[in-house]
Amino acid sequence: MRSEGADPxxxxxxxxxxxxxxxxxxxxxxxxxxxGFAHLDLADIARRAEVGKTTVYRRWGTVNGLVADLxxxxxxxxxxxxxxxxxxxxxxxxxxLVQRTLADPRQGALFKAVIAAxxxxxxxxxxxxxxYDTRVKEWAPCVQQAxxxxxxxxxxxxxxxxxxxxxxxxYRLLTTGDCLDEASAxxxxxxxxxxxxxxxxxxxx
Amino acid sequence: MRSEGADPxxxxxxxxxxxxxxxxxxxxxxxxxxxGFAHLDLADIARRAEVGKTTVYRRWGTVNGLVADLxxxxxxxxxxxxxxxxxxxxxxxxxxLVQRTLADPRQGALFKAVIAAxxxxxxxxxxxxxxYDTRVKEWAPCVQQAxxxxxxxxxxxxxxxxxxxxxxxxYRLLTTGDCLDEASAxxxxxxxxxxxxxxxxxxxx
DNA sequence: CTCATAACGGGACTCCAGTTCCGTTAACTG
DNA sequence: CAGTTAACGGAACTGGAGTCCCGTTATGAG
Numbered sequence: 159m160r161s162e163g164a165d166p167x168x169x170x171x172x173x174x175x176x177x178x179x180x181x182x183x184x185x186x187x188x189x190x191x192x193x194g195f196a197h198l199d200l201a202d203i204a205r206r207a208e209v210g211k212t213t214v215y216r217r218w219g220t221v222n223g224l225v226a227d228l229x230x231x232x233x234x235x236x237x238x239x240x241x242x243x244x245x246x247x248x249x250x251x252x253x254x255l256v257q258r259t260l261a262d263p264r265q266g267a268l269f270k271a272v273i274a275a276x277x278x279x280x281x282x283x284x285x286x287x288x289x290y291d292t293r294v295k296e297w298a299p300c301v302q303q304a305x306x307x308x309x310x311x312x313x314x315x316x317x318x319x320x321x322x323x324x325x326x327x328x329y330r331l332l333t334t335g336d337c338l339d340e341a342s343a344x345x346x347x348x349x350x351x352x353x354x355x356x357x358x359x360x361x362x363x
Numbered sequence: 364m365r366s367e368g369a370d371p372x373x374x375x376x377x378x379x380x381x382x383x384x385x386x387x388x389x390x391x392x393x394x395x396x397x398x399g400f401a402h403l404d405l406a407d408i409a410r411r412a413e414v415g416k417t418t419v420y421r422r423w424g425t426v427n428g429l430v431a432d433l434x435x436x437x438x439x440x441x442x443x444x445x446x447x448x449x450x451x452x453x454x455x456x457x458x459x460l461v462q463r464t465l466a467d468p469r470q471g472a473l474f475k476a477v478i479a480a481x482x483x484x485x486x487x488x489x490x491x492x493x494x495y496d497t498r499v500k501e502w503a504p505c506v507q508q509a510x511x512x513x514x515x516x517x518x519x520x521x522x523x524x525x526x527x528x529x530x531x532x533x534y535r536l537l538t539t540g541d542c543l544d545e546a547s548a549x550x551x552x553x554x555x556x557x558x559x560x561x562x563x564x565x566x567x568x
Numbered sequence: 569c570t571c572a573t574a575a576c577g578g579g580a581c582t583c584c585a586g587t588t589c590c591g592t593t594a595a596c597t598g
Numbered sequence: 599c600a601g602t603t604a605a606c607g608g609a610a611c612t613g614g615a616g617t618c619c620c621g622t623t624a625t626g627a628g
Contacts, residue, residue: 169604170595172595172596174594175595196427212607216605273537279399291539321538322554326530328533328534329534332478332533333533335488350554350558352561353555358557377625383575417618421575
């Protein structure tokens with residue numbers, strides 16, 4: 159009598175179950191980009207996905223749960239780091255990647271929704287933290303290489319430099335109406351590189 | 364027969380109307396800090412404020428409307444800029460002010476809620492943009508002074524420098540679980556100052 | 569002070585997001 | 599290929615968020 163088994167979808171994850179997840183996540187992304195997080199309706203998503211409303215509620219429970227799963231799906235598809243040979247070049251590549259993602263109507267809306275969801279649900283917040291932790295760790299080595307080359311002082315917090323690239327882009331997306339263009343991405347990269355070289359991210363400094 | 368007059372509260376804004384607004388905003392802030400944006404219930408707020416549920420719906424309509432008004436109220440109370448004589452000192456003062464605000468349980472939760480609300484309602488987003496525009500304009504002169512002193516190159520986008528101070532603090536609040544301490548505030552200020560002095564925020568650079 | 573009516577408050581009502589029930593379909597096992 | 603049961607899907611149900619109605623309070627003008 160093991161208490162009613164695990165969550166649905168974990169025992170028989172193949173075939174139909176996988177198809178349902180895929181089409182529901184697809185529909186959820188579409189709905190988010192169209193209506194935004196607040197006006198998200200699970201029944202509407204079920205309709206779009208051509209899936210029973212009950213199924214959506216059973217497997218994801220709430221809008222937050224669905225958004226968290228969507229985030230997991232995004233984390234799996236995110237792009238690998240590229241290398242250019244210089245700190246500024248690497249940070250610029252990262253900044254432009256972030257900028258393109260946030261400027262894209264669908265992806266941008268999705269990120270906004272994910273952030274909104276994370277601000278009001280601890281579990282979703284944790285999923286978001288993990289997502290960014292992964293992304294930051296993916297790009298951090300380029301700062302370490304810059305330290306090794308002597309561009310950046312020893313003891314610099316490599317993760318913080320990567321965060322410093324994304325931060326102004328996020329801030330702009332959320333707190334201003336301005337569009338995110340390539341120039342703002344380049345500026346973010348340049349500022350982060352300059353601050354890093356000046357030793358602003360040296361630990362305990 | 365002027366079409367049903369203006370919004371309630373605009374014709375007789377004194378006495379009771381003002382008291383109702385004050386106690387409802389107070390209650391809304393409390394509820395936000397306690398339950399977060401998603402689980403906000405206007406009926407609960409009405410109960411806390413000892414005000415009729417109908418009144419809250421009539422005057423603010425939705426959770427978003429209420430949050431937007433709360434934002435307006437916050438904007439009126441925000442602190443004036445201080446001056447220390449150096450760019451780093453001024454930016455540090457700003458960074459610590461932001462850090463203290465976001466680290467405060469009540470204020471921090473409120474900001475998270477406001478951001479969440481802004482991501483899903485254009486009107487609320489605009490209120491948020493105005494709020495930040497005001498705050499940025501309040502602090503921008505300290506960068507201009509630094510330009511005049513020759514600390515920072517001519518042509519620097521003064522507003523962008525101020526945004527660069529807050530951005531990493533916001534980013535940290537939203538995307539990591541780490542606490543916002545004074546050290547992170549100082550780091551943000553130092554990074555912004557270093558980047559500004561290096562000319563990273565020169566327009567068209 | 570008096571009056572007109574803006575704004576509030578209680579309670580009944582509506583409507584739909586979210587739940588429950590149970591029959592049907594199709595993964596996985598041996 | 600047959601049997602077990604995980605997972606799905608339709609339909610009826612429910613609770614509470616948001617609306618409506620109308621009587622009451624008290625603001626601001628004259």
